[in-house]
Amino acid sequence: MKSYLKFSGTFCLLCIYGLLATAGPGKPAKRLKVMTYNIHHGNPPAKAGVIDLQAIADVIKSQSPDLVALQELDVLTQRGGQVDQVKKLAELTGMYSFFSKGIDFEGGEYGVAILSRFKINRTERFLLPSQEGVKAEQRSLAIVNVTLPNGKSMDFACTHLDLKNEHRMLQVTEINKILGERKTEVILAGDLNLTSDTPAMGILETRFSRSCTENCAPTIPEVNPTKEIDFILLKKGSSMKVSDHQVLQNIIASDHLPVVATYILP
Template identity: 30%
Template sequence: MPRILTYNVHRCLGTDGRLSPSRIADVIAAYEPDVVALQELDVGRLRTGGIDQAHAIAQALGMHVHFHASLRVVEEEYGNAILTHRPSRLVKAEALPGWIRRPDLEPRGALWASVQIGGTEVQVINTHLGLRRHERLAQIDTLLGPHWLGQPACRDPVILVGDFNATPRSRAYQRLASHLSDAQAQSGLSRPRATFPSRLPMLRIDHVFVSRSIRVLRVETVRTPLARIASDHLPLLVEFQIAHGKGHKPSLAHAQE
């Protein structure tokens, strides 16, 4: 069964202070995902040795990569990526709105790739939302709007993943969960798995949301000793199955399951 993994890699800086893209790749490789969504990647930045972390991790995994820079300063970039060994194409990669009262906040973005899985085109959107409630709500409005999930090309099956900086009690999470299913809720776990901070996870802010044709089979937070130190977040892995009768809109009236 196909697997997708979302992982905020914290520019590959571990909780032990060590910088290591290869360690991040090792954490991921142990679970053999088909699609990987990464947040907080440095590309060509002095602070992380000028490495293209997106391509370094993809190369180590034998995957190709779609990268979007949320932040650019001269030749330095910082952003999110979708990696896969499956046939794929980048559909869209753009900035998300901030909060008009706080133009100094970190820029945020999202990218959308269409990935061929078992003869079906799965629309995968990866994002990393802001830390402030007002900016998160504006960003979610955009993602639910006509240029992203509301776009005709964004047809079921759809998977929206990333670091949302939003717990299940937040308005931001609840807005998303009223349109798509939280994979953890759908999986029937008696106790949802937190992902942050990695050493002692208490917050559930990394999520996988799925449209109605995707049946979640298993959800796991990767809690290996290596994962606990490779980043300040734990990866979230979802194993799923695609139901027949694809090709519908992702159903923005789909209630949380």
């Protein structure tokens, strides 16, 4: 009987200790890791005509992100060897995917995409506006809805804005209109073709907060980078907090460097 009571007491203490260890103040916070990467249609700039999707997939897998915003992807184009780059990268990384076409190109399509470790609940595609009378390449906004590890719903959006300011100003205004009033958590990521001190970024920042605001590393070109034009932004009012922001260095699979941000989930 004494040995039984001794065992029972020890067992109960272990149970209590286990509960405290998993539910107490010291419990590790859940985190969300996000990446944005302009992949230059899988072509390393130093290798003209070469498409190396494995190199892109290796960069992604090295970070084990939960969500990835990708820009400049070819789907069944001649330049890309009639390969569906979105589908291929999803296979190589073991993630779910969604593609949003910008334009028709060389017998296929060209645009942006999202990879997700989480099952995708819903997808949306919006065409972004351009200034009437000024030549422009059609740009789009891709959005996926996922359920985060804390049970909350999130809309994750990817875009690639125009090179010309007159188009970008209209496009960021439209993005704010589409995403700004959503009740879900919202992260926007992509190649915005602008720097943090431009008026267009000022418009975005009425609704969003950048993952880095001071001493932020540049993202282009891939060798000796000089400008930061790739961003990850969280919709204001979120209870999520940035715990880490980094621009991956010495990555030559594309003409951009990947950006990775980690958020602590409430």
